[in-house]
Amino acid sequence: MGASDDDREGGAVAPTGIRRRTLFGAAGAGALAVGAGAGYLARGSADAAEHPVADPDAVPVDFAGEHQAGVTTPAQDRLHFAAFDVITDSRDDLVSLLQDWTDAARDMTAGNEVGKFGAVAGPPVVPPEDTGEALGLPASQLTLTIGFGRTLFAKDGKDRFGLADRRPEQLVDLPHFSGDRLEPAICGGDIAIQACANDPQVAVHAIRNLARIAFGRASVRYSQLGFGRTSSTSEAQVTPRNLFGFKDGTANIKLEDTDTVEDFVWARSGDGPTWMDGGTYLVTRKIAMRIETWDRESLEGQQGIIGRAKGSGGPMSGGDEFEPLDFAANSRDGEPMIGEQSHVRLAHPDFNGGAKLLRRGYNFVDGSDQLGRLAAGLFFICYQRDPREQFVRIQNNLAGLTADLMNEYIVHIGSGIFACPPGVGSTGYWGESLFT
Numbered sequence: 001m002g003a004s005d006d007d008r009e010g011g012a013v014a015p016t017g018i019r020r021r022t023l024f025g026a027a028g029a030g031a032l033a034v035g036a037g038a039g040y041l042a043r044g045s046a047d048a049a050e051h052p053v054a055d056p057d058a059v060p061v062d063f064a065g066e067h068q069a070g071v072t073t074p075a076q077d078r079l080h081f082a083a084f085d086v087i088t089d090s091r092d093d094l095v096s097l098l099q100d101w102t103d104a105a106r107d108m109t110a111g112n113e114v115g116k117f118g119a120v121a122g123p124p125v126v127p128p129e130d131t132g133e134a135l136g137l138p139a140s141q142l143t144l145t146i147g148f149g150r151t152l153f154a155k156d157g158k159d160r161f162g163l164a165d166r167r168p169e170q171l172v173d174l175p176h177f178s179g180d181r182l183e184p185a186i187c188g189g190d191i192a193i194q195a196c197a198n199d200p201q202v203a204v205h206a207i208r209n210l211a212r213i214a215f216g217r218a219s220v221r222y223s224q225l226g227f228g229r230t231s232s233t234s235e236a237q238v239t240p241r242n243l244f245g246f247k248d249g250t251a252n253i254k255l256e257d258t259d260t261v262e263d264f265v266w267a268r269s270g271d272g273p274t275w276m277d278g279g280t281y282l283v284t285r286k287i288a289m290r291i292e293t294w295d296r297e298s299l300e301g302q303q304g305i306i307g308r309a310k311g312s313g314g315p316m317s318g319g320d321e322f323e324p325l326d327f328a329a330n331s332r333d334g335e336p337m338i339g340e341q342s343h344v345r346l347a348h349p350d351f352n353g354g355a356k357l358l359r360r361g362y363n364f365v366d367g368s369d370q371l372g373r374l375a376a377g378l379f380f381i382c383y384q385r386d387p388r389e390q391f392v393r394i395q396n397n398l399a400g401l402t403a404d405l406m407n408e409y410i411v412h413i414g415s416g417i418f419a420c421p422p423g424v425g426s427t428g429y430w431g432e433s434l435f436t
């Protein structure tokens with residue numbers, strides 16, 4: 001195993017790769033995890049000042065586990081999402097790609113360089129195994145989460161890899177929703193990989209290296225950068241804001257609510273094919289937001305559209321952020337305080353047969369268009385046990401100009417649905433249960 005100068009300085013070489021950056025020397029990670037992740041309540045608190053901790057981003061998120069990381073993991077600040085097209089016809093090549101990707105994912109999520117020699121310790125006559133831009137950076141809570149699209153199982157009626165009869169019925173072709181203006185180039189994909197990290201360079205490095213490893217076997221169909229996580233997935237996180245300026249994620253499923261996570265997020269035995277037991281279904285929607293039009297809407301109008309107060313995030317029926325929504329409350333003029341066409345009413349489980357989602361989206365700004373308008377929006381990401389009963393049901397309730405008032409300000413332009421297999425142990429590879 002090679003070791004770079006940095007490793008010799010840090011004095012730590014991990015067994016499966018070259019460590020990019022260590023904690024304070026070889027300090028134990030357990031005590032350092034306090035306040036890990038951007039936006040945690042502990043950050044900047046008196047407690048944190050009295051008990052300084054090493055950079056919490058140096059404590060990696062476990063890659064191995066019953067479920068994949070990156071679903072209930074406290075949402076990191078940054079996203080690089082990529083959808084791949086598989087360009088080989090060989091099942092063996094597909095399996096070897098998943099094996100190579102898993103090895104690299106193990107390395108990178110642990111904060112190590114990719115491969116045996118990494119970026120600079122290999123033979124000088126061949127391209128380095130790792131592209132190098134994350135050298136010196138900690139793991140930054142990087143998680144890598146994989147999902148398989150419908151076209152991996154069968155495409156144009158062709159059973160490409162002998163997987164056609166293993167496609168779960170939950171992995172539906174999403175219906176057309178009223179108002180959709182989907183652009184095919186940013187829809188679908190055979191395989192999706194969600195990279196989340198607190199440092200954008202770490203997330204980009206991960207996707208770049210996975211794309212490089214895939215050369216000749218899979219190519220990037222599209223990718224999306226995101227920032228400012230628009231959901232909290234843990235009670236320990238403060239609720240972030242989306243580009244409409246509203247707190248987003250208040251009523252999200254939180255990892256501490258284990259019963260809800262079990263009931264609404266993870267596929268279980270009997271739900272579908274056994275290879276998906278412990279997995280989950282991912283739906284993505286790239287939603288453009290008409291920022292300039294929104295910015296001309298009055299505060300009262302904006303709050304009426306969302307159904308929550310812009311400052312506190314509390315319901316329009318009253319109370320602070322986490323006060324339950326009271327849909328029966330009427331104002332003095334007899335109108336519901338949380339409007340009939342408000343977003344939170346139409347998205348709420350009470351109006352969707354009890355359905356809930358684990359939301360994990362990110363803001364995006366792809367620069368400005370030719371008229372100087374922000375090309376911005378929400379890259380909506382959600383995880384669930386059955387998209388038919390969850391995303392599709394809720395989106396059908398929201399879609400259309402006569403439904404959610406927010407539809408005047410948004411348009412769905414990208415879409416994807418993926419079956420995310422269960423987690424991997426310390427050996428094995430992503431999606432192994434699908435091929436055995």
Ligand SMILES: C=CC1=C(C)c2cc3[nH]c(cc4nc(cc5[nH]c(cc1n2)c(C)c5CCC(=O)O)C(CCC(=O)O)=C4C)c(C)c3C=C
Binds near residue numbers: 249349378410
């Ligand atoms: C189909 C699912 C959903 C889409 C698409 C969606 C788009 C979308 N949402 C916001 C902003 C907010 N959403 C909020 C709550 C909320 N949204 C959904 C679902 C979708 N949103 C759900 C299930 C909920 C929770 C409803 C509840 O149980 O109360 C909120 C309020 C804060 C919160 O609870 O998170 C905001 C704000 C935007 C801007 C957007 C598309 C661009």
Ligand SMILES: [Fe+2]
Binds near residue numbers: 343347
């Ligand atoms: Fe929403």
